[in-house]
Amino acid sequence: MSPRYANVSEREQEPPSLAISTVIFALRPDPDTGTLTLWLPLVRRIRQPYLDLWALPGGPLRPSESLQDAAARNLRETTALTPRYLEQLYAFGGPDRSPSPRVVSIVYWALVQPDEAALARQDENVAWFRADKVGTLAFDHNQIVEYALWRLRNKLEYGTVAYAFLGSTFTLAQVREVYEAVLGRELDPANFRRQLQASVHIEPTEHYLQGGRHRPPRLYRYTGPDPRDESFPSQRPEAMEH
Amino acid sequence: MSPRYANVSEREQEPPSLAISTVIFALRPDPDTGTLTLWLPLVRRIRQPYLDLWALPGGPLRPSESLQDAAARNLRETTALTPRYLEQLYAFGGPDRSPSPRVVSIVYWALVQPDEAALARQDENVAWFRADKVGTLAFDHNQIVEYALWRLRNKLEYGTVAYAFLGSTFTLAQVREVYEAVLGRELDPANFRRQLQASVHIEPTEHYLQGGRHRPPRLYRYTGPDPRDESFPSQRPEAMEH
């Protein structure tokens, strides 16, 4: 089955259509191992091409919404969640990435904090996958997910997106868990703590987290700029640190 | 004069159209001061909106070309040059960035080596401007140029784009001049030389540059990966170093 180039002339005529897609990342414990890992929601294709394969959530741009609004909307529509972080990833537009009608996709990536309701939303056509085990996706979506992962890791190491995964207060060990889950390797607790404390974006509170079976760790608060402001476009270009 | 929202309903109906624009950078000596500086070509608007203002070169996407091909094409059409480096910058698509028919622009940025012929191409409607003195541009193009400049500086510091400004062999002082021109500050020659030599992307040749009124400097050759491969999409994702 390769009807890919069945109607080339038709494809040559029409102007390419525009779509917005979003790679949505969330952290949650693996139900088997219990360790914190990266997950993302995918939707099942209910029409050709790539019928029945899993794909990134997405859809057309509505006339009066911005690109970013469209991404936030299709995030909300598939997960019922609000993005903690949302940034443009890349525009994909090769003439052969989709059979027949050409589609240019502007892709965003997002970080969310899943709650029970959102995870329950799993049905026939929406499901969460471990980011490292998504299987074969429709279109060029495997490539896109890979690239989004690379960007996430980059922003984590050089930016402040980690806090988008966390609540308003957190322990330094929780921050480290986020880094370890996303980067996929262990970090030295002692040095990691010092790096965070040196980074100025963080402030100790007077509270401690009780309930562990060990010394209660101090809670901290994030005081730096909204991580969203580190992405372009921004009202204040100085915010583009890295 | 603000006919911006004159026909909102009309704008709400039509699907947004897609355009490709390109920020093209070249280094050449300032005709006044003689120091190496950054320049870019702009084209004059010959229709409304923003009639007579300067704008980035751009145009529609043709049915069978890739986004990058379209950028290379409108680069060639306005400067008659071939890009040494070409990378996607960002997709701009706010509903209000252009009056009346909504336009989503996918913007690329490029580095070129201008030759005499290309610079002669200045006419009524195409001219080169110092990157720090472009004046007021059409649409949101001032923002776009600022962002492209930021990206260029970033890629220069963390990547290997500098060599796209240079010929096949060059002295270390020439590399330093590129950095100084783009970053806008002076660098220590001694330390800069050592950093380059440590960076492995560079190889000494047996030749020396004669003709200066001082000790002839050794010529070097760039041996690292094509700087283009450091941008996405790439055939080999490992190439995404930073």
Added chain:
DNA sequence: ACAAAAGTGTTCTGGATACACCCATGT
């Protein structure tokens, strides 16, 4: 001889890493 840039050597500092060690809590 002298100017000018090429190229080398040396010192200092700050950040990252590795890892030993002490602290405070629940059981």
Added chain:
DNA sequence: ACATGGGTGTATCCAGAACACTTTTGT
């Protein structure tokens, strides 16, 4: 008492910055 992570101290290493100094050419 002891296990478990929280939290501190410290030695080492390496990259970058500052800057003095030597080398090789043209004039």
